[in-house]
Amino acid sequence: MRDGRVQKKHRWDYYFERYDLVEGQTEMPIFVEPPLRRFRQPVTAAELGTFVKLIPDWEQHAEGxxxxxxxxxDHDCYGWHDEGVICLDAWEGYEQPWRHAFFEEHRAILDRLMVPYHQEEGARAVTCSFTRRTACAFQLMHVFLHELGHHHDRMATRGKIHSPSGEQYAEDFAEQLAEQMWDDYFRAFGL
Incomplete structure (x- = not known):
């Protein structure tokens, strides 16, 4: 999802075939792709590993x-979920132009993370000025939890194939889980 819109399908089959949980493995595998040219990944594997341990009932949420x-x-995506894979994408810089509607939907988290933003007169986009730390926090405390919401939705269906409840379900899931986690996040990561 990017700027509030569902994007094209990703190469989930690549991960599906390559990245299986090995029998007896106790921790969720985290795979790191080298960022594309001019992109940078605001989240490290160590940070992601630490973060998932902060999620209440992580073992239950991680099932599947x-x-x-x-x-x-990806120019059009902060993260995605498909068939048991959650991906957080690298960013092309930390100055992020957001459509006004997307900005308004996420203003509360930007304010909580103290991300400066501005809109030039007559501009259609609001520019959000992230740092690596605030981009990491946004990726973990919102994008990851949003994609985990899609996974949770999928696992609640009988066939465990689709996420029928859509974007609003994932947004609500992320917001509710984040509210339980902010204090632990700031203790673990600061800002």
Whole structure:
């Protein structure tokens, strides 16, 4: 999802075939792709590993997940979930132009993370000025939890194939879980 819109399908089959949870493995595998040219990944594998341990009932939420991926980047996507893979994509810079509607939907988290933002007169986009730390926090405390919401939705269906409840379910899931986690996040990561 990027700017509030569902994007094209990703290479989930690549991960599905390559990144299986090995029998007896106790921790969720985290795979790191080298970022595309001009992209940078705001989240490290160590940070992601620490973060998932902060999630209440992580073992239950992780049921059915095959792996976590720090992706190479995408112009149209911050992260995605498909078939038991959650990916957080690299960013093309930390100055992020957001459509006004997307900005308004996420203003509360930007304010909580103290991300400066501005809108030039007559501009259609609001520019959000992230740092690596605030981009990491946004990726973990919102994007990852949003994609985990899609996974949770999928696992609640009988066939465990689709996430029928859509974007609003994932947004609500992320917001509710984040409210339980902010204090632990700031203790573990600061800002």
């Amino acid at each position: 997940l095959r792996c976590l991926v720090l992706g190479d980047g």
